Amino acid sequence: MDKITCLIVDDEPLAIEILEEYVKKVPWLSLKGVFDAGMDVIEYLNNETVDLIFLDIQMPDLSGIQVAELTKGKCDVIFTTAYNEYAVEGFELAAKDYLLKPISFERFLKSVQRLQVEKEAKADVKSDYIFVKVEYKIKKIRLDEIQYIEGMKDYLRIVLIDEKVMTLQSFSKLMPALPSDRFIRVHKSFVVSIDAIDSVEKGKIRINDQLIPISETYKEAFNKVLKDRTV
Template sequence: MDKIRCMVVDDEPLAIEILEEYINKVPWLSFVGSFDKGVEAIEYINKNTIDLLFLDIQMPDLSGIQVAQLIGKKCNVIFTTAYNQYAVVGFELEAKDYLLKPISFERFLKSVQRIKGSQEPLQKETDDFVFVKTEYKTKKIRLSDILYIEGMKDYLRIVTPTEKIMILQSFSKLLPTLPSNRFSRVHKSFVIALDAIDIIEKSKVKIKEQWIPIGESYKEGFLNEIQRRTV
């Protein structure tokens, strides 16, 4: 396999140095250079082959958002920034990932493995149902029927197309029983079924007629999971 040709665009020398070090640690990545100005980066990309661009968002001449818009789909883009409010914009621009500074090598490696196409396999499913205790009985619920789960103090409300089931349970105990490739926590009070999503809009998702908020601390992981499934 040919090495993935990587370039870094950032107005902070230390940020460039760290990413260059990370790139050089991975045998199938190749560091081809860096720029501290978006205009120079665009000119280089237009004349050369770049596979993967690590792009800072806040820069003095052109922002990373503007650079990404101007280069279109000439290369894969991973945004790097110290600010998490740009996650939705990154998703809309079809960035492959969104890395928050300071970037750990572990998080960097997970991101580039996604580009390589060698991410870890999805969690294996053993069952398509869970048993939950409600009132004085134990009820079987098919995972494919669950639309979302809402936290309500000491209770959880499991919502399906036909009923709402209240259980005395916490997310910390229920979540390990749900396959992570099918369910995602998007807010401290909500877990949603990914295949039940109808619309994603800024900081909320729509499932049937219900709009569900996306919490700031859950936004990056959720949007990265959605981006991985976007064609």
């Protein structure tokens, strides 16, 4: 079962502590970060991807509503708040749920279970290819032909078995289309196909003649994937 990656965004330490405890109790949730300010989340999502944000509404710099508007389409949102007057506005932003504080674990679990069911349903119908924009056309790319993807400023270079494709794209938009059990980010500038890895040596991944660095940010997650597949 693929884990749902998530962030907690709240300016109340007690609320954060409770949500952290709840996330730890659910084996298929993976907490990637905790933030107490909206701007920090927006900056994080410019470079990283997650499936879900537990988002407080009343915060000092940007409200949760504003954060949801600015990050719309990047991930799912479950609002967490002590005030129910924002519920209608929250659902207008297509929030997955609206949890009213104090949040019980039973209510929390019910909310995230619905997301897990949705994710599994999507995985069952996920295609073995993607479409990307290449110059003035849309190109079909088979996932089993992708060796690795390199970030190059505003572009991504998708290295296939027999060719290289440049697309005006960001990792944050592309990653949700790639199956997490087949592709993993190992560096701010690299995503690799797990099946394409030839070897791992001295903190670098070898794919054919290319050595790809593993950064400290992604090292732990990559090592876990490697350990799970090592006999």
